Ligand code: C2O
Ligand code: CU
């Protein structure tokens with residue numbers, strides 16, 4: 001297909017989308033800002049996390065900003081991203097949630113050689129799915145992510161849901177000293193055996209937020225990204241009824257979450273559509289009460305004084321177009337049980353704190369630690385093209401957002417109860433002692449990481465690889 005032809009298609013699609021939006025009374029049809037080629041420099045930098053009046057924080061940054069630049073690309077079109085490593089140590093970039101070839105997955109030693117200081121790597125892939133994704137290092141992850149290396153990756157829908165405005169909230173959590181600098185002590189084993197390195201400062205798009213200005217009556221899509229090392233969030237929009245339209249980039253049946261709470265573990269994304277039904281000039285808090293005792297107000301929606309731009313919420317449909325995900329054949333699926341073990345209060349069978357060394361956690365009694373080990377045998381070998389049910393059984397006293405690279409899976413059930421609303425994910429939050437069944441088609445060959453995204457848990461053993469290979473290929 002020639003470039004002209006693509007241009008024509010896109011323009012036509014855009015025209016009809018904006019015509020539709022105009023009919024439904026939306027003021028600003030969203031115009032694509034996508035670009036298929038990007039270049040990102042990784043280097044030390046400074047970021048005004050706590051606002052212009054406090055000292056800037058020394059960070060590690062993509063293109064000098066925290067979070068890194070929001071990359072917007074088009075679904076189904078080739079993307080190329082050059083990454084220049086200006087750090088004094090190796091790095092890689094992992095495109096979290098994108099179903100791409102193994103060689104582009106960014107796991108050092110397993111899917112690529114690390115990018116050495118002063119060197120570059122060109123990532124090339126064609127994102128099959130539209131949605132909210134993100135990127136981060138997979139080398140010395142605890143420190144590199146903890147010092148600021150994370151950014152949003154938006155794959156635009158060909159026909160998005162019509163809204164007045166779209167916001168991306170890349171939420172990060174920092175442990176800052178009183179002088180505003182990042183506290184040392186990454187990789188503390190005691191912490192790793194508990195909830196991980198939870199910070200004391202939460203930023204949205206790189207600053208401690210005060211208000212998010214909104215207008216009465218408008219409909220806003222917010223792409224929420226939890227890019228924290230360890231902090232699990234449960235967001236409540238006081239006085240509002242967010243409708244969840246996508247989870248981890250994958251569209252679901254639009255629904256209002258239970259108790260209006262958006263549970264967002266590290267690495268998870270939720271797209272919501274919010275009708276601003278509040279009163280002009282008023283403010284409404286967005287509260288994170290995941291931990292009732294540590295509950296805090298993340299930000300306030302601040303209404304301007306203008307009269308509502310529409311009297312009743314729009315009736316425009318909220319359902320996003322489905323992505324081309326392969327549907328697992330549940331009747332033929334093979335069941336694999338993965339037992340999550342270890343952590344403080346659960347070290348029996350782990351040899352106790354004294355003998356655990358770098359491992360505080362295990363999956364089926366094996367622990368892959370650090371950034372992964374190239375030589376370590378996979379936890380399981382799956383046959384290319386087959387359907388699998390992974391049963392994630394959490395034997396620990398802690399929460400784990402469990403992530404699988406290279407695939408999205410259907411979330412089937414929790415403790416045997418079916419999960420409603422057609423939810424797919426690449427990172428699923430498993431509560432203490434909970435069992436979650438997910439299903440997927442092993443359609444992407446390679447050695448894929450499966451790990452907890454509480455980064456301390458990952459690097460302390462809650463990590464493994466699944467090998468997917470064709471039935472005919474050689475077994476090693
Ligand atoms: Cu975002 Cu291996 O993870
Ligand atoms: Cu990932």
Ligand code: CU
Nearest residue numbers: 400452454457
């Ligand atoms: Cu965990």
